Amino acid sequence: MGRHPLALCVYCGSNDNVPRSYLDLADDVGAGLATRGWSLVWGGSSAAMMGALARSARRGGARTVGVIPQGLVNLEKADPEADDLVVVNTMRERKREMDERADAFLALPGGLGTCEELFEIWTSRYLNMHQKPVVVLDPDDHYAGLLEWCRELAGRGFTSQAAIDALVVARTVDEALDACAPPPS
Numbered sequence: 001m002g003r004h005p006l007a008l009c010v011y012c013g014s015n016d017n018v019p020r021s022y023l024d025l026a027d028d029v030g031a032g033l034a035t036r037g038w039s040l041v042w043g044g045s046s047a048a049m050m051g052a053l054a055r056s057a058r059r060g061g062a063r064t065v066g067v068i069p070q071g072l073v074n075l076e077k078a079d080p081e082a083d084d085l086v087v088v089n090t091m092r093e094r095k096r097e098m099d100e101r102a103d104a105f106l107a108l109p110g111g112l113g114t115c116e117e118l119f120e121i122w123t124s125r126y127l128n129m130h131q132k133p134v135v136v137l138d139p140d141d142h143y144a145g146l147l148e149w150c151r152e153l154a155g156r157g158f159t160s161q162a163a164i165d166a167l168v169v170a171r172t173v174d175e176a177l178d179a180c181a182p183p184p185s
């Protein structure tokens with residue numbers, strides 16, 4: 001591995017109303033990254049999938065670094081147990097901090113915010129602004145419609161196949177984490 005344990009940025013839903021299976025998925029991802037000796041960079045919330053992810057990562061011994069805008073500290077229940085809680089001023093600063101602190105990016109099922117974060121890191125990857133892995137973990141076709149539409153964009157000439165291929169879509173936690181890991185040197 002490189003200069004430090006891999007720092008994995010995970011984007012996921014922040015809504016409490018989602019089915020239990022998504023909280024379990026977030027839990028499994030936290031455990032899996034901890035088992036690999038990685039650290040977690042996430043949005044710093046203790047609620048919903050975001051909270052399940054961070055608690056599980058810490059239970060496994062992973063360091064958790066949360067990045068949250070001041071304006072969301074109460075709304076998103078900023079995690080008092082985070083090893084490092086970085087409070088920023090804006091959403092844009094949040095994403096920049098998360099980008100800079102992470103070696104790879106993994107999106108779990110989520111809502112509009114998760115999509116927004118995923119699309120920004122995916123587009124900057126295919127524009128060669130960074131070379132870090134960008135992965136979606138989609139065990140149950142949560143993203144199927146969206147991904148299908150994206151693939152059609154390539155067919156209709158709006159984007160390149162290389163841009164589509166810059167996003168790895170995984171079905172299982174292990175497959176997703178493998179795709180986030182640096183290739184063996």
Ligand code: AMP
Nearest residue numbers: 012013014015043091110111112113114
């Ligand atoms: P959601 O998928 O809508 O539940 O949102 C997941 C997380 O993304 C939440 O912590 C939101 O605050 C965050 N989020 C929403 N929009 C943005 C944005 N423009 N930049 C950074 N994070 C965002």
